[in-house]
Amino acid sequence: MSASKSLLCLATNNAHKVEELQQMLGDRFEVKTMNEAGCYDDIEETGTTFEENSKLKAVYIFDKFGFDTIADDSGLEVEALNNEPGVYSARYAGEHGNHRKNIEKLLANLQGKENRRARFRTVITFMSGGQTHTFEGVVNGRITEEQRGTGGFGYDPVFIPEGYGETFAEMPAETKNKISHRGLAVQQLLAFIKK
Numbered sequence: 420m421s422a423s424k425s426l427l428c429l430a431t432n433n434a435h436k437v438e439e440l441q442q443m444l445g446d447r448f449e450v451k452t453m454n455e456a457g458c459y460d461d462i463e464e465t466g467t468t469f470e471e472n473s474k475l476k477a478v479y480i481f482d483k484f485g486f487d488t489i490a491d492d493s494g495l496e497v498e499a500l501n502n503e504p505g506v507y508s509a510r511y512a513g514e515h516g517n518h519r520k521n522i523e524k525l526l527a528n529l530q531g532k533e534n535r536r537a538r539f540r541t542v543i544t545f546m547s548g549g550q551t552h553t554f555e556g557v558v559n560g561r562i563t564e565e566q567r568g569t570g571g572f573g574y575d576p577v578f579i580p581e582g583y584g585e586t587f588a589e590m591p592a593e594t595k596n597k598i599s600h601r602g603l604a605v606q607q608l609l610a611f612i613k614k
């Protein structure tokens with residue numbers, strides 16, 4: 420690592436997220452996963468809001484390892500379901516990360532409901548030099564009656580962003596990344612970091 424590079428830990432072991440952020444940040448920063456930074460702990464997401472969860476992950480890593488850290492938490496909020504699944508999006512149907520079952524449960528709970536409005540939300544906490552900075556991205560849209568498309572992950576096959584006719588799973592990744600909750604939050608983070 421050259422002397423001018425700053426080390427940033429991304430509070431995830433999702434290599435795809437790290438690669439994406441590294442590309443967006445450019446050469447000034449070296450982005451590492453938790454494991455690459457030497458953290459093998461399973462940080463429990465005990466918060467009841469995206470803000471709390473992203474903050475607790477960033478603070479945990481900073482306190483224990485002293486790295487500047489970026490942590491995010493995201494999820495889907497559905498109006499007719501009192502903003503569920505929210506922070507429980509990954510484990511809506513019980514088992515963490517079972518996207519197929521999560522979608523089935525969502526569509527079943529929305530059956531017969533006219534209001535299909537929903538939004539994806541991401542909150543990013545950037546912890547640097549002991550201070551936290553928060554960035555939020557939101558994309559509004561609606562939930563389809565049936566799954567469409569094979570791209571993306573999670574609830575992408577049932578979410579149509581406002582102003583579009585396709586689900587996130589039907590559009591190219593570049594289009595999704597430009598308009599998505601995560602994309603919007605990352606754009607704000609980058610503007611802040613590059614200042």
Ligand code: ITT
Nearest residue numbers: 431432433491492493494495508509572573574575
């Ligand atoms: P890590 O916490 O390990 O980084 P995760 O998949 O749990 O990965 P997120 O907090 O980004 O992380 O998302 C939580 C859940 O919300 C995710 O499992 C999906 O069910 C849903 N979700 C978030 N972003 C999404 C997106 O862009 N498209 C579809 N579903 C998404």
